[in-house]
Amino acid sequence: MKTVKLQNLLFPHDVDINIQAYPELIYHSTNSKKVNSILFDSENGSHVLLKNKGYDFGAYLNVLSLGKWKNFTYAKNFRLVLKVKGKATIELYDLYRNSRNVNRSILAELSVNTNEEEEIVINVPGTNSDLVAFRITAFSSFEIYSGYWCADVEDEELRRVRISIATTTFRKEEYIKKNVQMLKDKVLSSDEMKDSLFVNVVDNGRTLSPEEINGTNIRLIPNPNVGGSGGYSKGMLESLALEDKPTHVLLMDDDVLIMSEAIFRTFYLLRILKPEHNDRFVSGAMFDYDTRNIQYEDVGYVHADDGSYSPVKERMNMNKVRNLLKNEEMSKIERPNMYAGWWYCCIPTHIIEKNGVSLPLFVRGDDVEFSLRNNAKFITLDGICIWHVGFAGKFNAAMELYQVHRNSLAFQAISGVVPEINFYSRIRRMFWVELTRFSYDNCEQLLDSIDDFMKGPEFLNNLNGEKCLKEHSAKNEKFRSMNEFPGSYSIKAKIENQEVYDYEKLNIIGKLWYVCTLNGHIWPNFLLRNYPMVIAFDWFNVPGKNVMRKRLLAVNPHDKTAYLREINRKRCFGLLARYRKVMGNYRKNHASVEAAYRAEFTKVTGREFWEDYLRNQSNG
Numbered sequence: 001m002k003t004v005k006l007q008n009l010l011f012p013h014d015v016d017i018n019i020q021a022y023p024e025l026i027y028h029s030t031n032s033k034k035v036n037s038i039l040f041d042s043e044n045g046s047h048v049l050l051k052n053k054g055y056d057f058g059a060y061l062n063v064l065s066l067g068k069w070k071n072f073t074y075a076k077n078f079r080l081v082l083k084v085k086g087k088a089t090i091e092l093y094d095l096y097r098n099s100r101n102v103n104r105s106i107l108a109e110l111s112v113n114t115n116e117e118e119e120i121v122i123n124v125p126g127t128n129s130d131l132v133a134f135r136i137t138a139f140s141s142f143e144i145y146s147g148y149w150c151a152d153v154e155d156e157e158l159r160r161v162r163i164s165i166a167t168t169t170f171r172k173e174e175y176i177k178k179n180v181q182m183l184k185d186k187v188l189s190s191d192e193m194k195d196s197l198f199v200n201v202v203d204n205g206r207t208l209s210p211e212e213i214n215g216t217n218i219r220l221i222p223n224p225n226v227g228g229s230g231g232y233s234k235g236m237l238e239s240l241a242l243e244d245k246p247t248h249v250l251l252m253d254d255d256v257l258i259m260s261e262a263i264f265r266t267f268y269l270l271r272i273l274k275p276e277h278n279d280r281f282v283s284g285a286m287f288d289y290d291t292r293n294i295q296y297e298d299v300g301y302v303h304a305d306d307g308s309y310s311p312v313k314e315r316m317n318m319n320k321v322r323n324l325l326k327n328e329e330m331s332k333i334e335r336p337n338m339y340a341g342w343w344y345c346c347i348p349t350h351i352i353e354k355n356g357v358s359l360p361l362f363v364r365g366d367d368v369e370f371s372l373r374n375n376a377k378f379i380t381l382d383g384i385c386i387w388h389v390g391f392a393g394k395f396n397a398a399m400e401l402y403q404v405h406r407n408s409l410a411f412q413a414i415s416g417v418v419p420e421i422n423f424y425s426r427i428r429r430m431f432w433v434e435l436t437r438f439s440y441d442n443c444e445q446l447l448d449s450i451d452d453f454m455k456g457p458e459f460l461n462n463l464n465g466e467k468c469l470k471e472h473s474a475k476n477e478k479f480r481s482m483n484e485f486p487g488s489y490s491i492k493a494k495i496e497n498q499e500v501y502d503y504e505k506l507n508i509i510g511k512l513w514y515v516c517t518l519n520g521h522i523w524p525n526f527l528l529r530n531y532p533m534v535i536a537f538d539w540f541n542v543p544g545k546n547v548m549r550k551r552l553l554a555v556n557p558h559d560k561t562a563y564l565r566e567i568n569r570k571r572c573f574g575l576l577a578r579y580r581k582v583m584g585n586y587r588k589n590h591a592s593v594e595a596a597y598r599a600e601f602t603k604v605t606g607r608e609f610w611e612d613y614l615r616n617q618s619n620g
Contacts, residue, residue, distance in 0.1 A: 009147035011047040013040035013348030024319040030054030045141035058133030060318040073272040075151035078124035084140035094129035130328040161271045164246035169174020169254035171205040186260035202231040224617040225466045229363030253343040257387035284344025285385035298380040302337040307426040330459035339371035356605025360466030365407035370415035398472035405449035413597035436519035438565035479561035502545030
């Protein structure tokens with residue numbers, strides 16, 4: 001029988017200074033709504049709890065997901081271990097709810113009174129709850145030197161795990177250097193993982209030097225700018241070629257804030273995983289870097305009805321204890337076409353060896369296709385997460401309308417995944433939406449996505465993705481500061497009052513007029529209202545706001561910019577002519593084009609193709 005760690009306890013000093021501003025991810029006060037301070041004594045290396053204060057560690061980064069550890073691993077005989085000094089009462093409890101309210105039951109209680117540093121162990125009694133936590137009431141200045149949750153496994157149940165990180169970067173030096181330094185200081189130098197982790201930094205921008213990155217079990221790999229799919233494929237192939245071949249490859253974004261504990265928890269989990277779960281991907285949750293307590297996604301799925309992508313779980317404020325329970329409950333949801341984003345995704349090596357690496361999609365959809373191709377199942381765990389930069393207000397037409405749709409059509413054809421989804425119908429619907437809100441540039445992006453897909457696999461396999469993305473980014477609407485628009489538009493007031501995302505109903509007569517006239521494109525100009533309506537810049541479409549206007553002011557409330565769209569009949573009818581041509585070609589020839597793509601699957605996911613592709617991109 002061996003004792004193994006499940007997760008280390010985290011205190012404010014243990015996390016990045018940017019996370020310290022959100023202490024309720026770490027602990028809560030039991031005295032009031034205010035979070036009591038936890039000080040750090042650098043001389044003693046201890047975390048100091050204040051006298052006569054209560055601290056509840058039933059928070060996102062410290063709660064134990066008991067149900068998941070029981071379900072996915074061999075762990076048994078769970079315990080809380082603390083190295084402490086001082087006088088306090090420690091209560092171990094579980095969390096559950098029978099209705100909307102969060103309930104707690106005390107499982108164990110221990111009084112501590114010691115003048116010397118002492119290790120205490122509290123066993124977790126039997127409980128059916130998914131979550132277990134603890135709280136401390138300090139009756140003196142109470143010092144915690146270290147702490148962790150642990151469990152027992154049989155000797156033969158503990159397996160060797162070796163993780164190879166593949167992180168790809170393109171001119172994000174500030175972020176990648178910080179992450180590399182964290183890995184060197186806290187993970188690669190640790191006794192637990194120094195022989196169980198290798199790091200490949202794939203530099204698509206070729207702006208980093210080996211002296212900045214290279215070290216023991218970490219290396220820089222220069223690469224042409226072949227996007228995320230090319231960078232991750234290179235990282236996968238380099239991982240498989242290591243002399244001491246890894247058991248898992250961890251794909252990780254560059255522009256993220258990550259904790260060392262996320263990697264430790266991934267390692268602790270994988271080494272005691274039950275064999276029936278060996279194929280599962282470990283999917284890290286994505287939090288918003290700007291609002292750091294908000295979890296946006298850990299696993300997503302493709303909607304069968306319209307081909308859109310969205311998180312399985314709703315957006316959650318993880319400061320709230322009720323959302324800890326909801327997070328566990330929603331982790332049990334199984335939907336068709338689920339996928340894990342590659343901001344943090346740990347994949348078993350044997351899956352890559354069996355079914356190949358990414359498709360040459362440059363960016364967007366590579367992670368979706370890979371999960372769907374492998375019929376992936378997932379494990380998520382509190383604290384295995386990252387904070388992603390620039391997530392809010394991220395709508396970009398070149399990405400969302402051109403790149404996503406072109407790649408969706410391509411990966412469906414190549415891999416044969418999601419055959420029930422009609423991406424063509426989605427693009428067609430979106431074209432009419434964008435046309436009737438005068439977003440002619442967005443219409444061009446949508447038509448380009450089908451046009452380029454229909455050029456077949458040779459186009460995709462030889463495409464300079466960087467050049468292609470630049471060309472389509474140049475077609476994006478050019479947003480300017482909203483201060484440049486007349487004050488009479490009242491943009492600021494509309495943003496502050498959330499009017500940008502208000503809904504305005506359109507009656508049946510208005511709907512008929514809207515459709516029959518293409519929102520005024522077939523209508524005398526003098527009958528349209530001249531004063532512009534303020535609308536949302538992204539997916540949020542409200543015909544009731546668009547109707548009978550000559551101008552629409554599309555506003556991005558996240559960065560307070562705007563773009564003035566004006567009705568343009570010449571542009572509209574030109575787009576309609578192109579629409580008929582592009583869609584006609586698709587309807588006539590898509591079956592043969594898709595067959596050509598499908599014939600390429602084994603080729604484009606293999607080592608030989610990628611070595612040639614990367615060499616050609618370097619020379620190009």
